[in-house]
Amino acid sequence: QSALTQPASVSGSPGQSITISCTGTSNDVGGYDYVSWYHQHPGKAPKLLIYDVSSRPSGVSNRFSGSKSGNTASLTISGLQAEDEADYHCSSYTSSSTFVFGTGTKVTVL
Amino acid sequence: QVQLVQSGAEVKKPGASVKVSCKASGNTFTSDYMHWVRQAPGQGLEWMGIINPSTGSTNYAQKLQGRVTMTREKSTSTVYMELSSLRSEDTAVYFCARAPFKARLDCWGQGTLVTVSS
Numbered sequence: 545q546s547a548l549t550q551p552a553s554v555s556g557s558p559g560q561s562i563t564i565s566c567t568g569t570s571n572d573v574g575g576y577d578y579v580s581w582y583h584q585h586p587g588k589a590p591k592l593l594i595y596d597v598s599s600r601p602s603g604v605s606n607r608f609s610g611s612k613s614g615n616t617a618s619l620t621i622s623g624l625q626a627e628d629e630a631d632y633h634c635s636s637y638t639s640s641s642t643f644v645f646g647t648g649t650k651v652t653v654l
Numbered sequence: 655q656v657q658l659v660q661s662g663a664e665v666k667k668p669g670a671s672v673k674v675s676c677k678a679s680g681n682t683f684t685s686d687y688m689h690w691v692r693q694a695p696g697q698g699l700e701w702m703g704i705i706n707p708s709t710g711s712t713n714y715a716q717k718l719q720g721r722v723t724m725t726r727e728k729s730t731s732t733v734y735m736e737l738s739s740l741r742s743e744d745t746a747v748y749f750c751a752r753a754p755f756k757a758r759l760d761c762w763g764q765g766t767l768v769t770v771s772s
Contacts, residue, residue: 643704
């Protein structure tokens, strides 16, 4: 199972919106509405931001939103803040009843 | 509130095995799935496998089939991940993560660094 494809880095200024893509295949992202997004600050464990493509756990800011079109899922961060600088990872359920993560994206707040 | 506490860092020689534990607090141990995920230095996350603590059933990443074993001990609310025939590429931080619904990893352990070096 190959990792899902994410851009290596995305940057934006405070207050701007950015979007991170996560591209897979019809056997994972395109086939199931089980895409999740996590962010991870250096030296810390990942934290769930979005599950089931577009649902937010309680306590997660509504500045984070998720969507999917075909084999590509996307995470949008609106009103970018300094604390959003972190690594972002997508994940999907697969046709093999396993899971796969993306290659990871480093978000930089300029 | 669920908390996951993992065992401490390990240093192993190539060819050896390592067993990492993950103890869950809270009353949901047998109703939540538990995933294991690892992260090599400077790399992304890699999914390793999942265990259903209620039944003990498992599903592993194809890449690790034959080398990884996940088990659970209901009496202590602990899950274990054992990786055998270690090689340098297995050097990573290993995380457990609980999932009340299979695809929703909403609580993670603090991570356990496993270093494989001769």
